[in-house]
Amino acid sequence: MSHWIIVPVALPALIAAILILARRTTITVQRALSLAACIGLFGVALALFSAATTAPPEAYHLGNWPAPFGIVLMLDRLSALMVLLTSVLALVVVVYAIGADWDRKGRHFHALYQFQLMGICGAFLTADAFNLFVFFEVLLIASYGLMLHGGGRDRVRAGFQYVAFNLIGSTLFLFALATVYSVTGTLNMADLAVKLPTLPEGDMGLIRVAAVMLLMVFAIKGALVPLHFWLPGTYANAPGVVAALFAVMTKIGAYASLRFGTLVFPPDLAATGGLFADVLLPAALVTLAVGAIGVLGASSLPRLAAFAAIASMGTVFVAISGFTPATTAAALYYMLHSTLAGAALFLVADMVVRRLGDGALKAAGPGAFAGLLAALYLAAAIGSAGLPPLSGFIGKLLVLSAWSGAAALVWTVMLVATFLMILGFARAGTRLFWKSDPALPTVPAPASSEPFAYAALIGLIGLMAALTVFGGPVTAWLDATAAGLYDPSAYIDANRLYEEP
Amino acid sequence: MEALIAITIGALTATGVYLVLRQRSFPVILGLSFLSYAVNVFIFATGRVQTDAIPIIGEGRIYTDPLPQALVLTAIVISFGMTAVIVIMAIGGYLKAGHDRVDLDEDGR
Amino acid sequence: MSLALIAALPFLGAILCSLAIRWGRAACAVVAGLVSAAALSGILAHAPGVLDGQTVRTQINWMPALGLNANFMLDGLGLLFAILILGIGVLIILYARFYLSAKDPAGQFYTYLMLFQGAMLGIVLSDNILLLLIFWELTSLSSFLLIGYWKHLPEGRQGARMALAVTGGGGLAMIAGMLILGQIAGSYDLSVILTQKDAIQASPLYLPALILILLGAFTKSAQFPFHFWLPHAMAAPTPVSAYLHSATMVKAGLFVMARMWPVLAGTPEWFWIVATTGLVTMVMAAKIALFKDDLKAVLAFSTVSHLGLITMLLGFGTKAAAIVAVFHIINHATFKAALFMLAGIVDHEAHTRSLRRLGGLRTLMPVTFALTALASLSMAGIPPLNGFLSKEMMLQEAAATVWLTPWAMGLLATAGALLSVAYSFRLLAHGFLGPVRSDYPHAPHDPGPGLWLAPALLVGLVLAIGVAPMLTAAWLVNAAAGAVTGTVVETHIYLWHGLGAAALWMSLAAVGGGLATLGLYPRLRKAWDDTPRPEAKIVFDGAVMALTGLARRITDGLHDGGFARMGVVALAVIVAGSAAAFLTSSHAPGSRTMLTVTPAVAVVWIVIMTAMFAALRFHRDRLFALILTGIVGLLVAVGFAYLSAPDLALTQLTVEVVTVLLMLIALNFLPKQTPVESSMARRLRDGAVAAITGVGAALLTFALMTRDAAFAPISAFHLAQSKPGAGGTNAVNTIIVDFRGYDTFGEIIVLGIAALVIFALTETILHNRDAVAALKREGRASRAGDRQPMMLAVATRFLLPLTLIVGAYLFLRGHNLPGGGFVAGLVVAIAFLVQFIGSGFAWSQARQRLDHHLVLGAGVLVAWVAGAGAWAFGLPFLTSGYDYVTLWPLETFELATAAIFDLGVFLCVAGAVLLALASLSRLTQAARDARDDLPKGPV
Amino acid sequence: MTLAVEIIVSALLVLGGIFGLIGSYGLIKLRDGMQRLHAPTKASTIGVGTTLIGSAAGKWLVSGTGSTQEILVVLFLFLTAPLSALYLAKTHIFLNLDRRTLPDPQTGTSWATLEDQPEA
């Protein structure tokens, strides 16, 4: 049995605990610990990724209790991929946070950061529905702390809405989970997958209610319209570096929808049938539209980035709602891409905000921007809008081509949305980086050239480029992953339900 | 009994929802508390209720389902942590903004 | 050289240029020029084979699953365009070296230019339409950068945005079209698609695909009604205009039409759409060109017009017309690139491009004049220049084409030619002829050869092709046209077709008419100026402004920062979704027997319901509302106790009281009353939403409670294994610390994080000047005396040990009986909180030997170690063990590792609660503190 | 179990119930805020005390196992009742009472609740 599966949860938890105990040490020590943890997490994620690639899904029976009685972690290609994505982003963002001195601006940045990673990895790895709730809460509460990090004019009040709305979401999650348990008597996702096909007809109505409620929970996390209202205020007011890390948090909603939509409530399940698809597709299209319109109508760069994040979730959910191997593979590719692109955009926005004091889309004084930042904006915008040569374009092609068939509406919305986003990004970029207002005082040169921060940002762009260049192997890998999701027998078998571990 | 519990959960939910929709932070927090009562009782109740069936082995002949209880314990603790955080946020927001409205204005949204 | 490498070269050049700038502008130009030349020579090396009818291919599998592969091919059409792109590219690079001023960032320029060149080259070399799309969008992007190169010019920014919007938007349509095409053909490889004419034209999706692809082509090639962006792109530096708008970008649309000609052309749809668009564009743009004063604007609209001409020819769908189209592509590229560069020279020298401010340059700039004259005459279609040849052929084809009536096409084509003559002559006459003026903004004279060499070379080609077309161009036309039509082409180009040719007469009419038009110019101009027309820029800007404004209104309207809106929408969606899901399925009511209601239950129920409604009714009185909430919480705990859940009751009670303390601390800083500010309508709305949600929750509860689970619940295992497996009789506790200990691990971390967040936010507040000022204002309220009444202070001395022993009791028995680390942690925390209340924060803190952080961190660590300890035995995280120990004189007792985990829970909970409340209390200290310094002491 | 013991236990329960009732009734009946403070702090506490001792005895009678836990609860209530009462009295004095109705402490200082706070 490989204990490595728990390490993405255990390692950040341990480091966070040590960071709490070591809170009076110098920032250098804390940075070293946090960075080492991120590197370690990346290494472990890589190992898990390769294990998941070469071997069938593997279960980790916590407490050595047999499934479904104890909690089980599952390493399959999908969870390995999401953990790897998290670890990569975590590494990049922590480098940026250190490079931009963000971690000095408040207390406990690194401890909260590690807890955040613990929560995210835990959510991706768990195969227990209630445990998913617990790790949702871990990642959420850590995100509250990070979101408030360093204070800010409207940060706390925006944070209040974020917390309050998510508490409603958590309540809903609990309602759904209790309903699931009450009807089926189990919480293990594989066990549910086994049991639900034989559910008596008289219980179907209730399980459908649970399915819809779960989907709504994931939709809240994934910022699906009309459950997305929390996102603009939160992301636009969060520290840029935190918003960048949040790029992977919305993906948890997408991940969970995919997991539940293929494992627990697959399209061929009598009780729920096409429920997930029927709900997701229209909502996703509207989400994409709302996001794209927001990109065009945004008044500041952080807000623009927030709406770009909504649009990207729209695209992801459009792909997910297809519930075919092809659309799922496209969804996964786009998830990878949009995480990197979203993070890059938020980091650029952060650079701008820290340079100018705010990110309003208007001309700055002379000397505000070096060419490099404008170039990085361009790259991030290209990525977010889905233009070549970065991975967004490939992702969109994948989604469009996977959605062929009765797809006129999907295609139209996606292409028109892309058009609006191109307009929005071009407008924002030309206003901010090309225009300069000589009437304003010259913006003094930054105190530090922040090489680490720039390196992190360039790293993100490089990753998007790599995702493009290595699109062949990546899509092949994702195709196999998607195929596995629609044939979950290996996943279920790995749980060894009702057997002694 | 079941009907009474169902009505209670409904009322707790409705009270919570109504308060959550108010415009000031304090009632919203109270509303969230009510929602958490509601869902805690809901989890508990959907494990079916029994009197005199405490799930302590050896204490009786019948035991009520212990799992929902364990889930409620987790839920109570988590919602307590969340409440604590949102309370300090309400204070911070009020001290910085000078009012305790939950809606964000032009600049903040 | 591999085609992939050739296609990659310009991108490599872009990188090199961005690096080479540190060695100077010249270095950049040299690098760019050398790279372009290398690519050109690579292409030319393949030329012999291609001219022999072969197609050179390079295939690299990129994303086979998607059908996107890095497949390149070089056929006649590709060869023609590659030569244009790279050949003219080299000339532009040379020209730009001398054109750009010292303060222009040359490194960026050449980088962008090479990017653009690479994108263009990629389009024409692609053997895969998805790959082509990538390069297609890249041209939009790189042209955006080039057009906006002079960032300080508003026209530059607007022009760039407009070009990007129109061509990028068209590109998106083309994506859809190409995807449809690929799906009809079953492949995205051109080599496959081009063999599927019948399948494609028979498909019901042919027309949508055609329209979408043409949208891409028309926007790129500035065809009516998308022509308006091109003149505004003239804000770019002249080398950019010369490159993009003569030989490359705008020709990309033509390229795609030519490329797809074998499978798309030949249908009535194709003819009507393409030929008509081309015709209209040709005539209309030529007319506009006549009335523009800016040299570059004249050239821009002339370009649009000539692109229309070529489009029209492609639209005819005949082999002959396709040949002419190909030929005119070459000719137009040569004279138009030259003219743009020459216009740039004039601008560079005279500091104006306005025909109204120019005139008489003939003597001042003889070289420029001579070159311009030749190029313009070619543009006008005057023999023996190359423009004449293709125009004649075009007129011939037009005359032979039936469009509405047999003669309409010929007539309109002649009109277009006429206008072309007119604006070409006007350009010469108003720019170079006439008297020398004394009011040029800058004294013009011929520049050095660096600037005129490139146009001179092109004019040389204009002349050479005109005089000896068969020698200089026919081979290329044959190859290209052969590729377009998919047949072997042997064209014969002559200057003289004989008197019987209709084209000759049409041509003569055009020249005569053109001269006459020029003669009437002042009158025509007045009529033109007096006619109100929609200005494309204003319309476009208005549209974009309106769109942006609408987007802003929608966005800000939807996301107005209102919290209740979020809530109402979310709840409505949740309830409606759940109801819909339920009602569209089958449901059988449950049949469990229900518990009876005793009087005690009824009374408690009445109290709880009354308290709840009172909380709603009196929620504005915040303290009372809090008290009522507390009552509800208390009675919920009692309900738990009644319904066989003592652990829940204990937890609920302790959590409840800590929450009350927390809320009281908060209320101290918050307003004590909630004002009435919701309208009745809003209250009704909220009430309705609340009521519906409540009814939904109640119905769901009732449905669930009155039925049994469909399958045996997993908790049967927990009950059965609680004692033998987990070593505890309290099944709830064994689930918490063992069966589902991992949940608990997460849960205590939630609590720990909450405390950290509270601590961090308190620090932030205490470091915020405004917040501290506000705190002090709150702190000045009138208060009773007696901060720590003696009675309580004394009693707490006594209560602390008493409560601690209760905590120890609850902790130690938890595994077997109600209690456990969580409740014990809370009880201990409450014990210390009572100390804080009774004896004061500072007094208690001074005696607190353990930092709360330490307790909290240690708790997480202990729980972690308890979990990871199992690894030492090769068991999974959180595997526990227990054993019975007999130690005389004690009874046999049990030692379980789960207790270590529970100790972690205990420490974490106690530490977190104390850290949270101590942090909050520091706000109170700050409020009381007259001085600015922050309270010290371990927290 | 003898009838006599059962009667005693029952009497304790009945008495406890009555005292509990009186405490809550006093809350309604008594007119003055200070008076109302007396009822629950005494009657209810005594009521609950009597009841618990009665029920402990009852349990002992029924199952034969003694229980000391009820006594602990009672002790705790007795220990804390004066503190609750003091705090409520102080609150009442501070918020609702006319201070002139109070006697003078005659110690040169004021009653603690009414003491002026320097930092206020």
Added chain:
Amino acid sequence: MLRKVFPHPYLTVLLIAVWFMLVNRLAVGTAVMAVILGTLIPLVTAVWWPKRPRIKAPLALLSYAALVVWDVIVANFQVARIVLFMPADQIRSAFIRVPVDLQSREAITLLAGTITMTPGTLTADMSSCGKALLIHALHAPDPDAVRDDIKARYESRLKRIFE
């Protein structure tokens, strides 16, 4: 030495007693645990009880407790009578000042608590110097008698125990 291990010997005894009452089981294990906790908890909490009182007459304390319990039981009936049968307008409530001669904070607290628990009277406040208690009597036609009764019956005994 012993003082260091048992900073509050009475507390230790009390805690041991409480532990037995909590566990409600007579066994060696209970005793061991009781002793451990009875020793540890006073040690840990010693700093929170800095100036511990000296009980001069422990036995007197026990008899005082018995007296109070008796008074509580007996006098409760008086309150019951007042609440149940006396018309509201006939109840003669009064604030009474009781000067305190006790020095020990613990003793004063005990006195105040006794006053509250014995029916009819209630400690409402204390002078800021701690030299006087403000007593509220539910029905006290003769306030001075109440004051004298308190001083004689309780304060004098407490004085003997603590001072």
Added chain:
Amino acid sequence: MILPLAFDFAIGCFLVALLMNLWRLFSAPTITDRILVVDTMTINVIALVMLYGALIETSLIFEAALLLAMTGFVATVAYAKYLLRGSIIE
């Protein structure tokens, strides 16, 4: 024989007391009274819980009663201190 009746009587008394508390909660003239009512309510609830425990012959809900007593006290003091001093911990 009479013991069950006595139990029922005691329970009935405390239930009626609880209803009286409820009545008083809303008719209370001052906030002090309300806190007092809640305090009384807690005491009555403790009695009910312990009586119920004796009735079903379990000692497992004794801790609930003990914690009720403890939390009721802390809450009452905290409410009062809040009204007196604003800040409960200072």
